[in-house]
Amino acid sequence: MELDPATRVVHAGERREAGEPSAPGIEIASAFLSSGVTPPGEYVYGRHGNATWEDLESALGELEEARALVFASGLAASFALLMALTEDRARVLMPGDGYFGVRRLAQMLAKRGIDAAAIDMGDLAGVERELAAQPCLLWGESPTNPFLRVLDLERLAKLAQQHGAHFVVDNTTATAALQRPLELGAHACVYSLTKSSSGHSDVVLGAVTTRDEKLLGRVREWRDNAGAIAGPFEAWVALRGLRTLPLRIERQSSSALAIARHLEQHPRVLHVHYPGIDEHTSTVALRQMRAGGPLLSFELDGTAADADAVVSAAKLIRPATSFGGVESSWERRARWKGESAPPSLIRLSVGIEAPRDLIADIDAALAGP
């Protein structure tokens, strides 16, 4: 019987001989003794390979039956993938509400010949027109944040295939535990492991996953030569977190859905954004995702100052950016320059606390002083 990914991620990389440690150690060496010539698989120098990265990569690979490469951050992984997939084309299509840092990176590369356009990827006819006009790299992200918009990844993959476009998905928000874009036709996924995948707000790290060995080789070449490698300690911390990802995100998703439903009924809340709860995206979200994930956002009936007051009134939920940690956190998104969210929108990352305690904290914060 085929093992479930939730089982495989727990056992990935284990050695079952007597006397082996039951948890992997951390390989910190920067250089390895050499036999003169380098047979494949032999470690030589720390920038080219490390056993602790490979433990993490094998666990990431188990989650989506793919090969993985880890990087120093989600943006380092995005950069390598962007470089590898623009060797034969310059045009990059990104969602207008995708992760700000990736859009900014693509803009910075304009002087190096990359022509990035922010488009509405929910408009499939518009995407098709762009793809038909010239060879493209289609850079998807779903759900987006802070609006938690869901893109139809399977249909985007089909359009990409019809027009010879490369198609990648930033799967940071849903993670491989909830959504498997490679199975829907994406050539590669990119992750910030900083968020839910590691899950404890204590590491910055990224990864690329793919089933295409040639693409894997090209991305590895960028990592080897541009040098944005993971630290062994960070890789070890991320692996420890990843083992419990399926368990954490199941709890976070069910709590987030309960909180979204609760907020929909709250008199101070104008709109709630969560995958699967609005009529525009629910069918795609339910088909594409095992659950909605830890992130939701809501617009308060009030000003930016009102929203700031709510954020700082919480006793349990922490006022902080980032998401996917075991502890719940929230922030008013428009405090960031370049963020297009309405002034009173609060983004909440639901942790693994008891949902009852979170709802009580939210209600008290919304009730004011």
Ligand SMILES: *Cc1c(COP(=O)(O)O)cnc(C)c1O
């Ligand atoms: C955080 C994030 C990134 C960037 O990752 P870092 O680890 O911060 O470099 C990329 N994409 C998404 C969707 C993110 O949330």
